[in-house]
Amino acid sequence: MSMQLTLLIPGLLPVWETADGLLKPPQPHAPALRRLLRRSQVTAGSGSLERALFRLFGWQGDGEPPVAAVTARADGLDAACWMRADPVHLIADLHGVRLLDATVLQPESIEARQFAEAFDRTYAPEGLQLLTPHPARWYLRLGQPPRMQTTALPAALGRDIRTLLPVGDDASVWNGRATEVQMLFYDQPANIERERRRQPIVSGLWFWGAGAQPDALQAPACALYADEITARGLARCSASACNPQPATWQALQEAAGDEAAVCVVLDGLRHCEGSEDIGGWQLAVEALERDWFAPLAAALGRRQLTRLTLDTGGETYSVAAADLWKFWRRGPAACRRFSG
Known part of the structure; x- marks a missing residue:
């Protein structure tokens, strides 16, 4: 069975500011991520990981989630x-x-x-x-x-x-x-x-x-994999499952089995952005390229995935299996932040 996969991945596209303006970070070597972004359709993101997770559990409130x-x-x-x-x-x-x-x-x-x-x-x-x-x-x-x-x-x-x-x-x-x-x-x-x-x-x-805890929380329509505390708390409040975060796409395949819709929280880049750890961010992106983006691009090509969505907080990038062959797409500016 093919899968639709959403990755909640804050910190993938950080904005670092200095006294002289925006800092241009190095380009991690991530050719698969670059290709995925280039072929994607871009929409407004969730705004934050917390808001994305609350929406996943049916929260419809305004302002800051509790x-x-x-x-x-x-x-x-x-x-x-x-x-x-x-x-x-x-x-x-x-x-x-x-x-x-x-x-x-x-x-x-x-x-x-x-x-x-x-x-x-x-x-x-x-x-x-x-x-x-x-x-x-x-x-x-x-x-x-x-x-x-x-x-x-x-x-x-x-x-x-x-x-x-x-x-x-x-x-x-x-x-x-x-x-x-x-x-x-x-x-x-x-x-x-x-x-x-x-x-x-x-x-x-x-x-x-x-x-206070919202009354209307409900189990998400997808299988959730996360170690992040907000995700675990929402699952507990809604009496639903939150599975351990897998380390790789291969591990997710083994854990998810025949699940048709899956959401994974990959929040390891978040603190690199907040602490201005540019070297750590570059290494972490290249590790994600190896463990996730390269095998995900291959899975889209084989149609093991029908759609991949990357929610970075600020913007959401969605690519379907058929989009990989749309070579005329130049892609958003984000794809030029990665080499390959």
């Missing part, structure tokens, strides 16, 4: 109104304040508990408690979502946060708390020890993804 309530379930917390309050490292320079996340911090569980205890001593009188079920994902339980728009942490990575802070009726309260937390955390014993070990300190918390 990521915290969903990931909280995957992290073993109960159904409630939650907001993510994730640990971040802030870097101030002449051009602004950039944000790095737990991928760089690598906090340990005992450190997370120490920061949570310090937070609770200050904010317990306000009814706030910081929960750290995972070293990289911290939460605040709320009575109701704050009236403000926030920026998802993955979208803020590596960027100047001054234009990404919460806005709305309750924003001044939470922006004030964010500043207070920076001062509170600065001289905590855990940070002093991190400095002694020459590790980046936990500068503060990034508030985002607030809300």
